[in-house]
Amino acid sequence: MKVWADRLISNGSVTRGVLFDADPNGRVLTNQTGVVPPPDALQLGVAVPGFANAHSHAFHRALRGRTHTAGNFWTWRETMYNAASRLTPQNYERLATAVFTEMVSAGWTTVGEFHYVHHRTDGTPYRSHDMERAIATAARGAGIRLVLLDTCYLAGGIGAPLSPEQERFGDGSASRWLDRWFSLRDALQDAGPTVTLGAAVHSVRAVPPEGMRTIAENLPVDVPLHVHLSEQVIENEQTHTVYGQTPTQVLADAGLLAPRLTVVHATHLGGSDISMLGVAGVGAVFCPTTEADLGDGIGPGRELADAGVRLAVGSDQNAVIDPWLELRGLEAGERLHSHERGRFSPAELLALGAASGYSTLGLPAPAEPGGFLDLVEVTEASERSAGTRWEELAMTATAADVTRTVVGGVSVDVDRPALAAELRSSIAELWGEIID
Incomplete structure (x- = not known):
């Protein structure tokens, strides 16, 4: 499986055009930089491990x-x-x-x-x-x-x-x-x-x-x-x-x-x-x-x-x-x-x-050869991160800016309105409450 990031923020720097190749269990085999995205790769914008x-x-x-x-x-x-x-x-x-x-x-x-x-x-x-x-x-x-x-x-x-x-x-x-x-x-x-x-x-x-x-x-x-x-x-x-x-x-x-x-x-x-x-x-x-x-x-x-x-x-x-x-x-x-x-x-x-x-947790570093292909994509169009130097993204972004989460090379898609409803319902069930 392949994942490509237009920009990867890692190790204190921003790298352009990073292509990851992973095995079927989601472990990174290789990562290349400065490459264009191949057609069979999952494509991300700005990403962090x-x-x-x-x-x-x-x-x-x-x-x-x-x-x-x-x-x-x-x-x-x-x-x-x-x-x-x-x-x-x-x-x-x-x-x-x-x-x-x-x-x-x-x-x-x-x-x-x-x-x-x-x-x-x-x-x-x-x-x-x-x-x-x-x-x-x-x-x-x-x-x-x-x-x-x-x-x-x-x-x-x-x-x-x-x-x-x-x-x-x-x-x-x-x-x-x-x-x-x-x-x-x-x-x-x-x-x-x-x-x-x-x-x-x-x-x-x-x-x-x-x-x-x-x-x-x-x-x-x-x-x-x-x-x-x-x-x-x-x-x-x-x-x-x-x-x-x-x-x-x-x-x-x-x-x-x-x-x-x-x-x-x-x-x-x-x-x-x-x-x-x-x-x-x-x-x-x-x-x-x-x-x-x-x-x-x-x-x-x-x-x-x-x-x-x-x-x-x-x-x-x-x-x-x-x-x-x-x-x-x-x-x-x-x-x-x-x-x-x-x-x-x-x-x-x-x-x-x-x-x-x-x-x-006993795991190798993510998004590195030998580690798992786990990445987080962050939007460039947020009012929170607008104007931020990418190297300082940790000081401005929030969960609301996460647009895609990749675990083992697989994009995990979340229906947020459905999630909110399920959280409300499952918590009400635990407490024995009736949702009005």
Whole structure:
């Protein structure tokens, strides 16, 4: 398959007439520059490499526009648990298909779905990984690349049992989670080339150190592993009270700090934490629109990058689905924190949204030989981007400017009015509402 871009914005420059040739699985074989489009190629105007949504909880999309009046992360979480309690494989497949389609329409070409709603509400397993299969089916239906980050979730807090609302998240022990993970890997063998299985430890709050060590020792070394880290100040305080350490040090002592690890949020870190993460060469996913919406704080993005951490972005609770706004949110947070502009250049932002994001999900850089032919076309006729130097597009474009999303060399076409109707209907179904 062939895709041609009149202009490709990548690696800090604009290249004219780029022709990609890909194999049947959508991996780039060659790319040529300065060529005219052949008649059998999909033709694009201005394009950038595809964006990786490195951290998503798809069902949180059902909370958008329903939790914004007051409170904090902990009060928001109660409504989230209510939504989680309503999920079935059937309604989750429908909702996730709509949410993943919204992501594709915004320019996300890959999603890392941080998934912990595994079982029935009483904690008993489904017959055959029904929830996980529903998510994989939803991603294929939406046309997005999926890395399913199946999540170990064992405790309701440090030293606390799971609450009734959390029963369906748990597997009882890290060993039992591993057994289910290996079984799930076998079950997804027929899911196709756009679906792969990763893993996650929910947090220091939800998995004790001995469970982390079991996972570090037994999860295959080539599997990407994610973890929520220091999202809330109270997590740091509780961890210090119980373990006398920071959450980062707990991860280190459990053997989890390694290049395959990606920490999510990483908002409240000390200098020693940043140093440890950098030396280990981990990834870090910032979710600026979520961290702002929940009042979490501003993480040390520049300090982490300078220490050697690979930064990426994600949509997390999906209150906003727009890679461009996540990237600008990262830079905006840096400006607010430092009182300086240009903490990340536009080229750096595009790279961390694409190549770095893919790296945190265990995938090669998109739109490069050996990587997937994942591209995002952006209109030249927008009032937002009019007058922009293409090298600075990351500072002006939004999801509304995305005209075509290409995943594995295939154009994913989205009927936006139909998508809006399906989102409204599937969310109403989840909450048991009647659409008037």
